[in-house]
Amino acid sequence: MARTHGKNAFLFVIVTVALDLLAFGIFIPVVPDFLTEITGKSESETVAISGFLTATFGVVNFLMMPTLGNLSDRFGRRPVLLTSIAVLCIDFLIMGFAHSLFILFIGRALAGLASATYSTASAYIADVTEPENRSRAFGMIGAAFGFGFVFGPVIGGLLGDIHTRLPFFVSAGIAACNFLYGLFVLPESLDKEHRRPFDIKRSNPLGAFTHFAKLPKIAWFLVAVSIFGLAHAVYPGSWNFYGAIRYGWDSQHIGLSLGFVGISSAIVQALLVGPITKKIGPEKAAYVGFSFSVFGMFAMAFAFEGWMAYTVIVMSALSGIANPSLQTMMTSVTPRNAQGELQGAMASLQSLSMIIGPVMMTQILHYFTQPEAPIYFAGANFLLAGTLAAIAMVPLIIGIRSNHDEIQHVVAKATDTPEPT
Numbered sequence: 001m002a003r004t005h006g007k008n009a010f011l012f013v014i015v016t017v018a019l020d021l022l023a024f025g026i027f028i029p030v031v032p033d034f035l036t037e038i039t040g041k042s043e044s045e046t047v048a049i050s051g052f053l054t055a056t057f058g059v060v061n062f063l064m065m066p067t068l069g070n071l072s073d074r075f076g077r078r079p080v081l082l083t084s085i086a087v088l089c090i091d092f093l094i095m096g097f098a099h100s101l102f103i104l105f106i107g108r109a110l111a112g113l114a115s116a117t118y119s120t121a122s123a124y125i126a127d128v129t130e131p132e133n134r135s136r137a138f139g140m141i142g143a144a145f146g147f148g149f150v151f152g153p154v155i156g157g158l159l160g161d162i163h164t165r166l167p168f169f170v171s172a173g174i175a176a177c178n179f180l181y182g183l184f185v186l187p188e189s190l191d192k193e194h195r196r197p198f199d200i201k202r203s204n205p206l207g208a209f210t211h212f213a214k215l216p217k218i219a220w221f222l223v224a225v226s227i228f229g230l231a232h233a234v235y236p237g238s239w240n241f242y243g244a245i246r247y248g249w250d251s252q253h254i255g256l257s258l259g260f261v262g263i264s265s266a267i268v269q270a271l272l273v274g275p276i277t278k279k280i281g282p283e284k285a286a287y288v289g290f291s292f293s294v295f296g297m298f299a300m301a302f303a304f305e306g307w308m309a310y311t312v313i314v315m316s317a318l319s320g321i322a323n324p325s326l327q328t329m330m331t332s333v334t335p336r337n338a339q340g341e342l343q344g345a346m347a348s349l350q351s352l353s354m355i356i357g358p359v360m361m362t363q364i365l366h367y368f369t370q371p372e373a374p375i376y377f378a379g380a381n382f383l384l385a386g387t388l389a390a391i392a393m394v395p396l397i398i399g400i401r402s403n404h405d406e407i408q409h410v411v412a413k414a415t416d417t418p419e420p421t
Contacts, residue, residue, distance in 0.1 A: 025152020157255020
Protein backbone atom coordinates (compact mmCIF):
# COMPACT_ATOMS: atom_id res chain seq x y z
CA MET A 1 0.00 0.00 0.00
CA ALA A 2 2.71 2.46 1.01
CA ARG A 3 5.80 3.52 -0.89
CA THR A 4 8.81 1.40 0.12
CA HIS A 5 10.43 4.12 2.24
CA GLY A 6 7.16 4.85 4.01
CA LYS A 7 5.87 1.48 5.22
CA ASN A 8 7.14 1.86 8.78
CA ALA A 9 6.07 5.49 8.85
CA PHE A 10 2.58 4.49 7.74
CA LEU A 11 2.32 2.00 10.60
CA PHE A 12 3.51 4.62 13.08
CA VAL A 13 0.87 7.13 11.98
CA ILE A 14 -1.86 4.52 12.37
CA VAL A 15 -0.62 3.75 15.90
CA THR A 16 -0.35 7.48 16.68
CA VAL A 17 -3.93 8.18 15.65
CA ALA A 18 -5.17 5.18 17.65
CA LEU A 19 -3.32 6.24 20.82
CA ASP A 20 -4.32 9.88 20.38
CA LEU A 21 -8.00 9.02 20.04
CA LEU A 22 -7.72 6.54 22.91
CA ALA A 23 -6.57 9.40 25.15
CA PHE A 24 -9.21 11.75 23.78
CA GLY A 25 -12.02 9.23 24.13
CA ILE A 26 -11.26 8.37 27.75
CA PHE A 27 -12.71 11.56 29.22
CA ILE A 28 -15.87 11.89 27.07
CA PRO A 29 -18.18 9.75 29.29
CA VAL A 30 -17.39 11.77 32.43
CA VAL A 31 -18.04 15.23 30.95
CA PRO A 32 -21.70 15.41 32.11
CA ASP A 33 -20.76 14.49 35.70
CA PHE A 34 -17.65 16.68 35.53
CA LEU A 35 -19.60 19.79 34.54
CA THR A 36 -22.28 19.03 37.11
CA GLU A 37 -19.55 18.78 39.77
CA ILE A 38 -18.04 22.14 38.82
CA THR A 39 -21.24 24.11 38.22
CA GLY A 40 -23.73 22.41 40.54
CA LYS A 41 -26.31 22.42 37.73
CA SER A 42 -28.34 19.58 36.19
CA GLU A 43 -27.35 17.73 33.01
CA SER A 44 -30.07 19.39 30.92
CA GLU A 45 -28.58 22.75 31.93
CA THR A 46 -24.88 21.92 31.60
CA VAL A 47 -25.40 20.54 28.10
CA ALA A 48 -25.62 24.16 26.94
CA ILE A 49 -22.26 24.93 28.60
CA SER A 50 -20.75 21.87 26.95
CA GLY A 51 -21.71 23.24 23.54
CA PHE A 52 -19.78 26.46 24.13
CA LEU A 53 -16.75 24.54 25.41
CA THR A 54 -16.73 22.54 22.18
CA ALA A 55 -17.18 25.76 20.19
CA THR A 56 -14.08 27.21 21.88
CA PHE A 57 -12.16 24.18 20.67
CA GLY A 58 -13.53 24.81 17.18
CA VAL A 59 -12.62 28.52 17.08
CA VAL A 60 -8.95 27.91 17.87
CA ASN A 61 -8.86 24.91 15.55
CA PHE A 62 -10.41 26.95 12.74
CA LEU A 63 -7.89 29.77 13.11
CA MET A 64 -4.79 27.58 13.42
CA MET A 65 -5.28 24.57 11.14
CA PRO A 66 -4.31 26.30 7.84
CA THR A 67 -1.17 27.67 9.51
CA LEU A 68 -0.21 24.24 10.81
CA GLY A 69 -0.98 22.64 7.45
CA ASN A 70 1.22 25.17 5.66
CA LEU A 71 3.98 24.73 8.25
CA SER A 72 3.91 20.98 7.58
CA ASP A 73 4.29 21.69 3.85
CA ARG A 74 7.30 23.91 4.64
CA PHE A 75 9.09 22.11 7.50
CA GLY A 76 7.67 18.59 7.24
CA ARG A 77 4.95 16.60 8.99
CA ARG A 78 7.06 15.31 11.90
CA PRO A 79 7.59 18.52 13.94
CA VAL A 80 3.95 19.57 13.61
CA LEU A 81 2.71 16.14 14.60
CA LEU A 82 4.96 15.90 17.66
CA THR A 83 4.15 19.43 18.83
CA SER A 84 0.42 18.79 18.63
CA ILE A 85 0.73 15.64 20.75
CA ALA A 86 2.78 17.48 23.40
CA VAL A 87 0.23 20.29 23.65
CA LEU A 88 -2.56 17.72 23.96
CA CYS A 89 -0.79 16.21 26.98
CA ILE A 90 -0.66 19.64 28.64
CA ASP A 91 -4.35 20.18 27.89
CA PHE A 92 -5.36 16.96 29.68
CA LEU A 93 -3.41 18.01 32.77
CA ILE A 94 -5.12 21.39 32.80
CA MET A 95 -8.53 19.73 32.51
CA GLY A 96 -7.69 17.31 35.31
CA PHE A 97 -6.76 20.08 37.75
CA ALA A 98 -9.49 22.52 36.67
CA HIS A 99 -11.91 23.77 39.32
CA SER A 100 -13.59 26.53 37.33
CA LEU A 101 -15.23 27.00 33.94
CA PHE A 102 -12.59 29.60 33.04
CA ILE A 103 -9.80 26.99 33.31
CA LEU A 104 -11.90 24.52 31.33
CA PHE A 105 -12.21 27.04 28.50
CA ILE A 106 -8.42 27.52 28.49
CA GLY A 107 -8.02 23.76 28.26
CA ARG A 108 -10.42 23.53 25.34
CA ALA A 109 -8.52 26.29 23.53
CA LEU A 110 -5.27 24.34 23.89
CA ALA A 111 -7.02 21.19 22.66
CA GLY A 112 -8.06 23.08 19.53
CA LEU A 113 -4.44 24.06 18.95
CA ALA A 114 -3.28 20.48 19.52
CA SER A 115 -5.74 18.87 17.13
CA ALA A 116 -3.30 19.03 14.22
CA THR A 117 -2.76 15.32 14.76
CA TYR A 118 -5.54 14.03 12.51
CA SER A 119 -5.10 16.49 9.61
CA THR A 120 -1.30 16.21 9.66
CA ALA A 121 -1.58 12.43 9.83
CA SER A 122 -3.80 12.56 6.74
CA ALA A 123 -1.18 14.62 4.87
CA TYR A 124 1.44 12.12 6.07
CA ILE A 125 -0.58 9.26 4.58
CA ALA A 126 -0.91 11.17 1.30
CA ASP A 127 2.91 11.46 1.27
CA VAL A 128 3.64 7.75 1.70
CA THR A 129 0.86 6.17 -0.40
CA GLU A 130 0.03 6.19 -4.08
CA PRO A 131 -3.27 7.86 -5.12
CA GLU A 132 -4.93 4.60 -6.15
CA ASN A 133 -4.35 3.14 -2.67
CA ARG A 134 -5.47 6.09 -0.58
CA SER A 135 -9.06 4.99 0.02
CA ARG A 136 -7.79 1.94 1.86
CA ALA A 137 -5.11 3.98 3.64
CA PHE A 138 -7.56 6.64 4.80
CA GLY A 139 -9.91 3.84 5.77
CA MET A 140 -7.21 2.45 8.06
CA ILE A 141 -6.86 5.88 9.69
CA GLY A 142 -10.59 5.71 10.25
CA ALA A 143 -10.16 2.24 11.73
CA ALA A 144 -7.49 3.59 14.10
CA PHE A 145 -9.90 6.39 14.98
CA GLY A 146 -12.55 3.78 15.72
CA PHE A 147 -10.07 1.71 17.76
CA GLY A 148 -9.48 4.70 20.02
CA PHE A 149 -13.20 5.04 20.54
CA VAL A 150 -13.62 1.32 21.23
CA PHE A 151 -11.39 1.34 24.28
CA GLY A 152 -11.17 5.03 25.21
CA PRO A 153 -14.76 5.66 26.32
CA VAL A 154 -15.09 2.21 27.91
CA ILE A 155 -11.96 2.79 29.99
CA GLY A 156 -13.10 6.35 30.70
CA GLY A 157 -16.46 5.15 31.96
CA LEU A 158 -14.82 2.64 34.30
CA LEU A 159 -12.25 5.18 35.53
CA GLY A 160 -14.98 7.77 35.99
CA ASP A 161 -16.71 5.48 38.46
CA ILE A 162 -13.52 5.56 40.57
CA HIS A 163 -13.00 9.33 40.35
CA THR A 164 -14.36 11.94 37.94
CA ARG A 165 -10.92 13.41 37.24
CA LEU A 166 -8.96 10.18 36.88
CA PRO A 167 -9.66 9.82 33.10
CA PHE A 168 -7.96 13.17 32.42
CA PHE A 169 -4.71 12.15 34.11
CA VAL A 170 -4.68 8.76 32.40
CA SER A 171 -5.22 10.56 29.08
CA ALA A 172 -2.27 12.85 29.82
CA GLY A 173 -0.10 9.80 30.49
CA ILE A 174 -1.10 8.17 27.21
CA ALA A 175 -0.40 11.37 25.28
CA ALA A 176 3.03 11.65 26.92
CA CYS A 177 3.89 8.07 25.95
CA ASN A 178 2.67 8.79 22.43
CA PHE A 179 4.95 11.84 22.22
CA LEU A 180 8.01 9.87 23.36
CA TYR A 181 7.18 7.07 20.92
CA GLY A 182 7.00 9.56 18.06
CA LEU A 183 10.13 11.41 19.16
CA PHE A 184 12.27 8.28 18.83
CA VAL A 185 10.45 6.39 16.05
CA LEU A 186 8.73 8.77 13.62
CA PRO A 187 10.60 9.50 10.35
CA GLU A 188 9.82 12.47 8.13
CA SER A 189 7.54 11.75 5.17
CA LEU A 190 7.88 14.90 3.06
CA ASP A 191 11.12 15.07 1.06
CA LYS A 192 12.85 18.45 0.98
CA GLU A 193 12.42 18.73 -2.77
CA HIS A 194 8.64 18.55 -2.35
CA ARG A 195 8.45 21.28 0.29
CA ARG A 196 7.37 24.82 -0.53
CA PRO A 197 7.98 28.22 1.06
CA PHE A 198 5.68 29.28 3.88
CA ASP A 199 3.10 31.77 2.58
CA ILE A 200 1.26 33.80 5.19
CA LYS A 201 -1.53 34.58 2.72
CA ARG A 202 -2.28 30.88 2.47
CA SER A 203 -1.76 30.14 6.15
CA ASN A 204 -4.88 31.72 7.57
CA PRO A 205 -8.47 30.50 7.17
CA LEU A 206 -9.53 33.14 4.65
CA GLY A 207 -6.28 32.81 2.71
CA ALA A 208 -6.66 29.06 2.41
CA PHE A 209 -10.27 29.34 1.29
CA THR A 210 -9.35 32.03 -1.25
CA HIS A 211 -6.72 29.75 -2.75
CA PHE A 212 -9.09 26.80 -3.06
CA ALA A 213 -11.86 29.04 -4.36
CA LYS A 214 -9.73 29.22 -7.51
CA LEU A 215 -10.26 25.45 -7.81
CA PRO A 216 -14.06 25.14 -8.06
CA LYS A 217 -13.92 21.36 -8.33
CA ILE A 218 -12.25 21.12 -4.91
CA ALA A 219 -14.46 23.91 -3.56
CA TRP A 220 -17.65 21.87 -4.01
CA PHE A 221 -16.15 19.01 -2.03
CA LEU A 222 -15.10 21.42 0.71
CA VAL A 223 -18.65 22.76 0.92
CA ALA A 224 -19.93 19.20 1.30
CA VAL A 225 -17.30 18.53 4.00
CA SER A 226 -18.31 21.61 5.97
CA ILE A 227 -22.06 20.89 5.94
CA PHE A 228 -21.49 17.19 6.61
CA GLY A 229 -19.24 18.16 9.52
CA LEU A 230 -21.95 20.46 10.82
CA ALA A 231 -24.36 17.52 10.90
CA HIS A 232 -21.85 15.15 12.50
CA ALA A 233 -21.16 17.62 15.30
CA VAL A 234 -24.22 16.01 16.90
CA TYR A 235 -22.02 13.10 18.05
CA PRO A 236 -18.99 14.76 19.71
CA GLY A 237 -21.10 17.76 20.71
CA SER A 238 -24.07 16.10 22.39
CA TRP A 239 -23.96 12.27 22.46
CA ASN A 240 -22.86 11.98 26.09
CA PHE A 241 -25.61 14.36 27.25
CA TYR A 242 -28.09 12.81 24.83
CA GLY A 243 -27.55 9.39 26.42
CA ALA A 244 -27.76 10.77 29.95
CA ILE A 245 -30.94 12.78 29.31
CA ARG A 246 -32.87 10.47 26.98
CA TYR A 247 -31.92 7.05 28.31
CA GLY A 248 -30.74 7.88 31.83
CA TRP A 249 -27.28 6.42 31.16
CA ASP A 250 -24.46 6.92 33.67
CA SER A 251 -20.82 7.51 32.69
CA GLN A 252 -20.12 3.77 32.46
CA HIS A 253 -23.07 3.16 30.13
CA ILE A 254 -22.16 6.19 28.01
CA GLY A 255 -18.64 4.77 27.72
CA LEU A 256 -19.96 1.37 26.67
CA SER A 257 -22.22 2.92 24.02
CA LEU A 258 -19.31 4.91 22.59
CA GLY A 259 -17.19 1.76 22.66
CA PHE A 260 -19.87 0.04 20.61
CA VAL A 261 -19.77 2.96 18.17
CA GLY A 262 -16.01 2.48 17.92
CA ILE A 263 -16.26 -1.28 17.31
CA SER A 264 -18.83 -0.79 14.57
CA SER A 265 -16.80 1.98 12.97
CA ALA A 266 -13.53 0.02 13.15
CA ILE A 267 -15.10 -3.02 11.46
CA VAL A 268 -16.44 -0.90 8.61
CA GLN A 269 -13.23 1.11 8.18
CA ALA A 270 -10.85 -1.86 8.39
CA LEU A 271 -12.82 -4.49 6.47
CA LEU A 272 -15.33 -2.78 4.21
CA VAL A 273 -14.00 0.59 3.01
CA GLY A 274 -11.25 -0.80 0.78
CA PRO A 275 -13.25 -3.61 -0.88
CA ILE A 276 -16.40 -1.50 -1.34
CA THR A 277 -14.50 1.46 -2.79
CA LYS A 278 -12.55 -0.81 -5.12
CA LYS A 279 -15.72 -2.61 -6.19
CA ILE A 280 -17.99 0.37 -6.88
CA GLY A 281 -15.51 3.26 -7.04
CA PRO A 282 -15.07 6.29 -4.75
CA GLU A 283 -17.98 8.17 -6.32
CA LYS A 284 -20.66 5.57 -5.55
CA ALA A 285 -19.00 4.76 -2.23
CA ALA A 286 -19.37 8.41 -1.18
CA TYR A 287 -23.06 8.33 -2.12
CA VAL A 288 -23.57 5.14 -0.08
CA GLY A 289 -21.79 6.59 2.95
CA PHE A 290 -23.71 9.85 2.88
CA SER A 291 -27.03 8.02 2.46
CA PHE A 292 -26.43 5.79 5.49
CA SER A 293 -25.49 8.86 7.50
CA VAL A 294 -28.74 10.66 6.65
CA PHE A 295 -30.88 7.62 7.36
CA GLY A 296 -29.05 6.83 10.60
CA MET A 297 -29.50 10.32 12.02
CA PHE A 298 -33.21 10.38 11.30
CA ALA A 299 -33.56 6.91 12.82
CA MET A 300 -31.67 8.00 15.96
CA ALA A 301 -34.04 10.94 16.38
CA PHE A 302 -36.88 8.46 16.92
CA ALA A 303 -34.95 5.82 18.89
CA PHE A 304 -37.00 6.11 22.07
CA GLU A 305 -35.35 3.18 23.87
CA GLY A 306 -31.68 2.49 24.56
CA TRP A 307 -31.69 -0.81 22.65
CA MET A 308 -32.98 1.08 19.57
CA ALA A 309 -29.95 3.38 19.75
CA TYR A 310 -27.62 0.37 19.58
CA THR A 311 -29.46 -0.91 16.51
CA VAL A 312 -29.08 2.47 14.78
CA ILE A 313 -25.38 2.59 15.68
CA VAL A 314 -24.75 -0.60 13.69
CA MET A 315 -26.54 0.80 10.65
CA SER A 316 -24.93 4.24 10.95
CA ALA A 317 -21.43 2.72 10.99
CA LEU A 318 -21.72 2.23 7.23
CA SER A 319 -21.62 6.00 6.87
CA GLY A 320 -17.87 5.61 7.57
CA ILE A 321 -17.45 4.74 3.89
CA ALA A 322 -18.05 8.39 2.97
CA ASN A 323 -14.98 10.16 4.36
CA PRO A 324 -12.21 7.91 2.90
CA SER A 325 -13.90 8.09 -0.50
CA LEU A 326 -14.16 11.86 -0.28
CA GLN A 327 -10.53 12.11 0.83
CA THR A 328 -9.45 9.97 -2.11
CA MET A 329 -11.27 12.13 -4.64
CA MET A 330 -9.89 15.39 -3.25
CA THR A 331 -6.27 14.29 -2.82
CA SER A 332 -6.29 12.83 -6.33
CA VAL A 333 -6.88 16.25 -7.91
CA THR A 334 -4.54 18.16 -5.57
CA PRO A 335 -0.76 18.59 -6.22
CA ARG A 336 1.52 16.67 -3.90
CA ASN A 337 3.16 19.80 -2.48
CA ALA A 338 -0.26 21.16 -1.46
CA GLN A 339 -1.57 18.09 0.38
CA GLY A 340 -0.82 19.64 3.76
CA GLU A 341 -2.65 22.81 2.74
CA LEU A 342 -5.62 20.77 1.54
CA GLN A 343 -5.81 18.89 4.83
CA GLY A 344 -5.42 22.16 6.72
CA ALA A 345 -8.24 23.78 4.75
CA MET A 346 -10.45 20.73 5.32
CA ALA A 347 -9.66 20.77 9.02
CA SER A 348 -10.51 24.48 9.20
CA LEU A 349 -13.86 23.90 7.53
CA GLN A 350 -14.57 21.03 9.87
CA SER A 351 -13.50 23.22 12.76
CA LEU A 352 -15.86 25.94 11.59
CA SER A 353 -18.54 23.28 11.74
CA MET A 354 -17.37 22.43 15.26
CA ILE A 355 -17.83 26.06 16.24
CA ILE A 356 -21.41 26.27 15.06
CA GLY A 357 -22.53 22.63 15.19
CA PRO A 358 -22.13 21.77 18.89
CA VAL A 359 -23.77 25.05 19.93
CA MET A 360 -26.71 24.30 17.65
CA MET A 361 -27.02 20.68 18.75
CA THR A 362 -26.63 21.29 22.49
CA GLN A 363 -28.90 24.33 22.50
CA ILE A 364 -31.70 22.52 20.66
CA LEU A 365 -31.28 19.50 22.99
CA HIS A 366 -31.39 21.87 25.96
CA TYR A 367 -34.46 23.71 24.63
CA PHE A 368 -36.55 20.63 23.89
CA THR A 369 -35.73 18.85 27.18
CA GLN A 370 -36.64 21.69 29.55
CA PRO A 371 -39.89 21.43 31.57
CA GLU A 372 -41.23 24.55 29.84
CA ALA A 373 -40.50 23.26 26.32
CA PRO A 374 -43.55 23.47 23.99
CA ILE A 375 -42.82 19.87 22.93
CA TYR A 376 -40.53 17.55 24.88
CA PHE A 377 -38.39 15.80 22.25
CA ALA A 378 -34.91 14.56 23.18
CA GLY A 379 -34.25 13.55 19.57
CA ALA A 380 -34.48 17.09 18.17
CA ASN A 381 -30.70 17.36 17.81
CA PHE A 382 -30.56 14.26 15.58
CA LEU A 383 -33.52 15.46 13.53
CA LEU A 384 -31.61 18.66 12.75
CA ALA A 385 -28.44 16.70 12.03
CA GLY A 386 -30.21 14.41 9.55
CA THR A 387 -31.59 17.41 7.68
CA LEU A 388 -28.14 18.98 7.39
CA ALA A 389 -26.57 15.71 6.20
CA ALA A 390 -29.20 15.49 3.46
CA ILE A 391 -28.40 19.04 2.34
CA ALA A 392 -24.68 18.16 2.18
CA MET A 393 -25.39 15.67 -0.60
CA VAL A 394 -26.14 18.53 -3.04
CA PRO A 395 -22.56 19.94 -3.23
CA LEU A 396 -21.24 16.37 -3.10
CA ILE A 397 -23.13 15.51 -6.28
CA ILE A 398 -21.92 18.69 -8.03
CA GLY A 399 -18.32 18.04 -6.97
CA ILE A 400 -18.35 14.44 -8.19
CA ARG A 401 -19.80 15.42 -11.54
CA SER A 402 -17.17 18.16 -11.93
CA ASN A 403 -14.31 15.75 -11.15
CA HIS A 404 -15.70 12.66 -12.88
CA ASP A 405 -12.96 12.27 -15.51
CA GLU A 406 -10.06 12.65 -13.06
CA ILE A 407 -11.70 10.32 -10.55
CA GLN A 408 -12.22 7.69 -13.22
CA HIS A 409 -8.54 7.99 -14.13
CA VAL A 410 -7.56 7.11 -10.55
CA VAL A 411 -10.06 4.22 -10.45
CA ALA A 412 -8.72 2.84 -13.73
CA LYS A 413 -5.14 3.05 -12.46
CA ALA A 414 -6.06 1.28 -9.23
CA THR A 415 -7.88 -1.58 -10.94
CA ASP A 416 -5.76 -1.79 -14.10
CA THR A 417 -8.84 -1.39 -16.24
CA PRO A 418 -9.25 0.83 -19.29
CA GLU A 419 -10.60 4.28 -18.55
CA PRO A 420 -14.19 4.86 -19.72
CA THR A 421 -14.51 6.91 -22.86
